[in-house]
Every structure is written in C-alpha cells, then in structure tokens.
Amino acid sequence: MGLISAVSSLANPARFAAFATKALPWLAGLSAALLAVGLYMALFVAPADYQQGETVRIMFLHVPSAWLGMMAYVIMAVASIGVLVWRHPVADVSAKAAAPLGAAFTFLALATGSLWGKPMWGTWWVWDARLTSFLILFLMYLGLMALRSAMEEPSRAAKACAILTLVGSVNIPIIKFSVDWWNTLHQPASVIRAGKPTMDPSILTPLLICAIAFTVLFVTLHLAGMRTELVRRRLRTLRITTASAALAPEPAE
C-alpha cells in the first residue's frame, strides 16, 4: 500500500521533477560505479571462452544492450496503457523518453552482434532469427519516433503513439514466432550453431554485473529524460500562453 501511494503521488509532475532531481545524482553515481566494476571484470577478469576465444568479451556489451532494447519496449507498452486507460500525466512523458533509449540500445545490440558475428560466422550479417527480430524491433522504434515527431500537439501525439505501441506489442510475439518459423524453414547448413552451453560462473558473474550496471544506467537516463521532457512541456505551454497574451488585449485585472 505504501509503495502504491508513493508511486501514485509521483503522478504529480512537479513532485515527480523534485523526486527526479533528488534521485538523479545517486543513480548517476551508482551506475558509474557499477559500470566501472562491470567493464573491468568483462575486460580483464573474465577468462576467454575455449570455443569463442576473446570475442566472448563482446557478449558483456551485447547481451545487456539487447536486454535493455526489449525492456524499453515493455516500459513503453506499460506507459501506453497508462496513457490510454488512466490518462496518467507522467505516463506519456515516460513513453516518449524511453523510445530513443530503446532505439539506441537496440542499435548497440545490432552493432555489437554484427561485430561479434564477423569472427564467429565469417560475415558481418546473418539473417538469423535473433538478429532479424532485433532489426524489426529497431525499425519499430524508428517508426514510433517518426510518428511522434510528425505530430505537433503533445496530447494527440501521446495517444497516437500509445495506440501504435500497443498494436506493436500485440504484434511482437507474432513477429517473433513467424521470424523463428521462417528461420527454421530457410536454415542454411553452413551456419555454426553454438547451442546454449551452460555458462561458467566466471563468465556469468561479470555478465550479471554488466546487466545490472546497464539497467541502472538506463533508469538514470530515463529519469533524466523524463525530467527534461516535463520542462520542455512546461516551456511549451508558457510560450503558448505568453504568445496568446501578447495577441489579446491586456486583461482587466
């Protein structure tokens, strides 16, 4: 109960901004410390894989990025329900701030996957199920951002983007299923299937730390982006009121 009332009190944009200002330095410090530890372990402590050699170090970047690319969409989907059902004022701010972050981390997952694939598969890009699904996710982020930038009025953009996000989230399992099916249909014999080896703790621990560090970094950036977005919207309403006040005759106050 205490948690729910604490969360719902953050629906007030002013209170949310105050909370964000208080929390951001701590979150930024925590993510910096976690990133330092995670990257040190990833680059210097973790052993090279006996199969993949040193390239396994790309995984410490690739897997957390992929995880955040998916998590950002989940956040946007939940926020979209908040926009459409509860008309929560901060929900759309959250959805808008999450989109570029999700796109950036999805791009990072694709780029590191490609760099990991070149030594492993001998080619920069393979149309395998996972890479292809992520490419589609990346395109969906770009579409959402394009739709938002095409709309001037925030309240209309909020609803349109929320509907598109939810239609997308209904579609994502279907896309995932069909891409997996398509991939097994066209399975080229030459692609090396590494399978899923049980991960050694010496690799799993740095991976977990990196994943937590990236997640905290994401939360920090998301919170900062939301705070900026609130300022941007306040600025917009202020500009409109001052502009209309300049047009209208002086109010008789």
Next chain:
Amino acid sequence: MTGPHAAFILAAYAIGVTVIGGLIVWTIADWRAQSKALAALEARSPRRGPGR
C-alpha cells in the same frame, strides 16, 4: 585482450562507448538547454498571480 580478434572487440567497445556516451551527452545537453530556456522565459515574462 590480445588475439586475432582484438580489433573486433575494440571496435565493439568503441561503438558502445560512442553510443552510450552520446546518450549521456545528449541527455545532459537537452536538460541544460530546456531549463535555460525555461528560466529565461520565466525571468522575461511578469508573473501573473501566484502558482503560475
């Protein structure tokens, strides 16, 4: 860190630093620009009553 594939690892981490660093820089720059603009507008326009 050395080996036949060191260049790929370095490139991956370089892209990672670029993307994440870019995100951080963009977030901070956007925040500074927006709050500066808001402060300028609030200083310029006279306050019309409390709570505005």
Next chain:
Amino acid sequence: MRSAHAALFTRDLALARGGGAGLGVVFFLLVVTLTPFAVGPDLALLRRIGPAILWLGALLATLLGLDRLLQADHEDGSLDLIALAPAGLETMVATKILAHWVTTGLPLVIAAPLFGVMLDLSPDALGRVALALALGTPAMASLGAVGAALTVGLRRGGLLVPVLILPLAIPVLIFGVSASAEGAEAGGALTVLAGLALGYAVLGPFSAAAALRALRD
C-alpha cells in the same frame, strides 16, 4: 444500424469507381516489370522468386494506397459524419476497410495470376499465390488502416504509413510467401495466414477506431 454500413459501403464503392482503383494494379504491374531489370531475365530464377515478387508488389501496392483510406474523408468532413453515425465506429471502420479491399485489394488478387504467368509460374503456383493473396491482402489492409487512422490530418502522412506498418506486416509476408511456395509446409502456412487475417480483421478496425477517437478529442 444496417443501413449506415450499407450506405457507407456503396458510397465508397461509388467514389472508387471515379478513379484511383486501377492505379494499384498498374503499380503492381510496374513492380513485376521492374524485377527482371533488377535481377536479370533468367526465367528459372524468376520462377523461383516469382511468388516473392508478387507478394512484395501486392504488399507495397496495398500499403501505398492506404493513406487515402481516411485522408479524403477527413478533408471533406465526412469522417465526422461517420463518427456521428448511429453505428459503432469500429464496424464503420471495418466497412471502410472492406470497401477499400474490394476496390483495391481484390483487383490485385485477380491480377496476380496474370502477372505470375509473366514470371513463368506453374498453374499450380498461380492458384496458390492467388489463394494466399486473397487471405493476405485483407490482413494487410486491416493493419494499414491503423496507420492510416494514426496519420490522418498529418502533412507527412504519405511515407509515414508504410514506415509504421511494414514492420508489423512481416508475419503476413512470411506466411503468405510460404503458403504460395511449393512444399510440405504450404498448407500449414496457409492456415496460419488465415488465422492472422482473422486476428488483424479484429485488431485493425478496433485500433483504427481508437486512433480516430483520440484524434477527435
């Protein structure tokens, strides 16, 4: 209730007869014509990728025509009348999608076997492509209606609809092409395609109506 839908349907059919309905088929023919220039006139290759070309052409023809689905009605104000009609907005949108499919999707389905002959497809394959397109084009039209509803009234609507909707249409393309191809999995793919068409026939009008309502208030 019934007459509102019937009136909308006959109105859209009458409007489409005025022109524009044939343009989708011409675009479709152009895509089919351009492919041999891109990949070479090798009939064996064209036969192999024929269903894929027909599907890509139909997908693009369906989606590129969709920005006019609601835009014209928005411009002349009849979208407001549709919203005020004594019938659910969802079923009215579904009626519009159906009318749009009859005027633009159905000609594609009929034309596909003819264009398939130019790609040296076997009679068997022609039938499969037509059947799969008959199921796939309504699914794509329903999905595209969501994009059309979201971008109604936007100046940049034209290219935005395909950008928003094409990633979502990938499952239809995957199962559509598989259902058109020869092979053991064609029957299963056709079943999945039918399921997708049914699902999108519900999801599309529902989301498009929600988008139109969001636009109005």
